[in-house]
Amino acid sequence: MTRIVKWAWVSFGVFLMGTASEGAAPAPSRQGEALYKEQCSICHGAEGKGDGSAAEFLFPKPRNFTTGTFKVRSTPSGSPPTDQDLLNTVTQGMPGSAMPGFSFLSKGDRLALVSHVKRLANLQEKPEGTIAVSSPPAATPETLAQGKKLYREMKCWECHGDEGRADGPSTGTLKDDSGEAILANDFTRGIYKGGGTLSDIVFRFATGMDGTPMPSYEDSLKEPERWALARYVKSLAGPKVAVQPTTGTVVVKRVSGPVPTDTMDPAWGKVPAVPVPLMLLWQRNEAAADEVSVKALHNGKEIALLLEWKDEEVSTRFRRDRHFADAAAVMFSLAPQVPLSRQAHFAMGEKKKPVNIWYWALDRRMDLVGVEPPVQPAFARGPALVAGWGSGNAASVPLRPSAIVEDLNAEGFGTLTAQPRADQNVNGSGFYAAGRWRVVFTRDLRSRGALDAPLEPGRAIPVAFAVWNGSAEDRDGQKAVSTWYRLVLAR
Ligand code: HEC
Ligand code: HEC
Structure with missing residues (x-):
């Protein structure tokens, strides 16, 4: 033509x-x-x-x-x-x-x-x-x-x-x-x-x-x-x-009291929101989250991140046949000192450039009871590849019955691996109201080893965000993502 x-x-x-x-x-x-x-x-x-x-x-x-x-x-x-x-x-x-x-x-x-x-x-x-x-x-x-x-x-x-x-x-x-x-x-x-x-x-x-x-x-x-x-x-x-995501900064303000761990805590009202544009890796014409609003606080001991985005319909993997879960993830570079121009790929890390991913999905919450899943070996000791996650089948993500949020690592597409149970140290929850999801993630600033995002007051770390709209059949690599942003923890 x-x-x-x-x-x-x-x-x-x-x-x-x-x-x-x-x-x-x-x-x-x-x-x-x-x-x-x-x-x-x-x-x-x-x-x-x-x-x-x-x-x-x-x-x-x-x-x-x-x-x-x-x-x-x-x-x-x-x-x-x-x-x-x-x-x-x-x-x-x-x-x-x-x-x-x-x-x-x-x-x-x-x-x-x-x-x-x-x-x-x-x-x-x-x-x-x-x-x-x-x-x-x-x-x-x-x-x-x-x-x-x-x-x-x-x-x-x-x-x-x-x-x-x-x-x-x-x-x-x-x-x-x-x-x-x-x-x-x-x-x-x-x-x-x-x-x-x-x-x-x-x-x-x-x-x-x-x-x-x-x-x-x-x-x-x-x-x-x-x-x-x-x-x-x-x-x-x-x-x-x-607009396409490119980069920007999310400042994590320091507060003296406890950080809010609930999505609806009124304390969030005073925290400025950073709008982060998202792009679809797999284009379609149905609704997609094209922006996630990010708020963050820390108190020297603990960090809390609030993600909020528009979604017209709640979707869990078990609601209907062929339905997939609404989900969100925050991804951190494990090499914060490396300039953004040399960071790993923002969608899933890269070989020899592993990333730490905090993952929340609605069906996790509904999986609280039941099967005892296989716990993956530590990433450092030879990553067990969860191939399905990168390329088709969300069911192959190792489930931890007690988890609402999972602490994962990846080194490129198809390499997503859950940290051992003892190292799972990210908490969180989601809340849906008035056509919007709000998901909160919290973690101790002190990390539990080299596979946890290093978070220190006064320092910056590359961070990227992802949102899955289950009712539009998003799963695995079909998601809306940002590129690398900088998360700066105030002193
Ligand atoms: C034969 C099919 C066809 C017809 C007829 C057609 N378009 Fe398009 N148009 C497309 C496709 C396909 C794209 C997307 C191309 C892409 O994304 O790479 C597009 C893209 C566009 C864009 C987006 C430009 C951008 O920056 O992405 C505009 C605006 C547009 N068309 C307007 C029109 C208007 C106005 C007319 C009539 C005068 C028209 N098109 C007729 C197929 C068509
Ligand atoms: C995450 C994947 C990804 C990365 C990384 C990426 N691109 Fe692209 N690029 C695409 C896709 C997908 C298209 C095609 C978009 C379309 O045609 O609708 C594209 C299209 C282009 C085009 C075509 C523009 C046109 O007018 O048709 C250029 C030029 C380009 N990219 C340059 C670059 C350069 C330079 C870099 C590195 C600095 C880069 N891209 C990194 C995915 C990527």
Whole structure:
């Protein structure tokens, strides 16, 4: 479906400019290659073929750079992206996919990465020019009506659905150039892979999204029509624009009394909430938690973390057949001194870079009585791999009858291991009300060994969050996750 543009831009008030030099990438370097290996290869693969070890857990798949096809461009259809286009993608990530934002890396690092991606994609030719889009005309009462009319006339609804819910008649038949299934965007959730400003969206109409069924409308829509359509598309979500997780800081304030251990303790009311955006590793159009709000306190002896997120329906694994549990997890790096750019993968740790995971799931609570499960051997003494957890079957997670929250370790997908019972030192509980889950985790600051997150007043530790929506069949690797944040314990 990718079409090569006939050069008709000028007549539509869209004109070509020289490549912007602001975001120009340097020559490929060792630095770029090393950063790529640390940050990107787990998904995109060492050679950029989209076959990293995490790829099988992701939908849509990480891009195979060797095809040289890029969705998010300011250049005509069929033309390579500019360095600035790639820099924007690497900085902001691509909402609606597992492509995170890397704004926590310096601009120099991100540009070195852009050069490396270009080398892998063998992008030698310079783009012939970028498409410039003028500034948006003021909205008049007629603009939205015009946009709505065009949305019908141009048959956008065939793929995007009458109300933009990605449920048009073509749903389920759409494929990308590599033959993989692809979903149209759900506009009601404000998901735009190339950015959610009006001009970003106008660019997507003008350039199309190469390699996908999203066509370029350069010769069928005039620029004022594109603005009207962009305004209409954006109106379907209201002011909301989905963002990708990148990084941020959660400050753990120090209090003198006991820390709250109950989800509804009024003490939480005074603690500032840090909103952490989440991204789905396995894209779908049903509801997903796109944000978790995090609060944290410590008192020099104990830490308490409160996670809160929206969920329309409570789901336990035992409520109905084929139902999965609502769950949440907090993941800590076991190497806090390592800079974020060299941390393990944020979804499950990595080989030789183990992580500590505190895991709460609703069905744990209902498992309090009954079977005595096998207790896993200590991680350090040769990890027992709980393969099912990473790839399909939540029932294979070792259950501890007394646990509501489990203290686990992982060294990559498929390696989740419960700590021995004597080392389980994380407590917690969940509470559901008014369409929101609240889950609290508590632990002594003092750890019980090298596999417990080191938590010390005055120090920072990388932390990441995950939420599973059981009623949307989330389980195992199908979850919403953040990237690494910094948890800073006040002195
Ligand atoms: C957790 C997995 C993951 C990691 C880590 C990751 N990516 Fe991606 N990336 C993806 C996925 C998935 C896509 C495809 C998204 C889509 O097409 O909808 C993607 C797409 C891209 C694209 C294509 C943009 C376009 O216009 O089509 C670029 C460029 C890119 N990634 C660069 C990087 C770089 C550079 C890094 C490391 C700094 C990186 N990615 C790390 C998952 C990842
Ligand atoms: C043949 C199916 C098809 C038609 C027709 C179509 N689209 Fe799309 N569109 C897609 C698909 C698929 C994607 C998602 C591409 C991706 O995520 O990689 C998309 C993506 C988009 C995006 C998101 C851009 C971004 O940054 O993620 C916008 C906005 C959009 N379409 C608007 C429209 C409008 C408006 C029309 C009608 C003028 C239209 N589309 C017609 C299939 C279609």
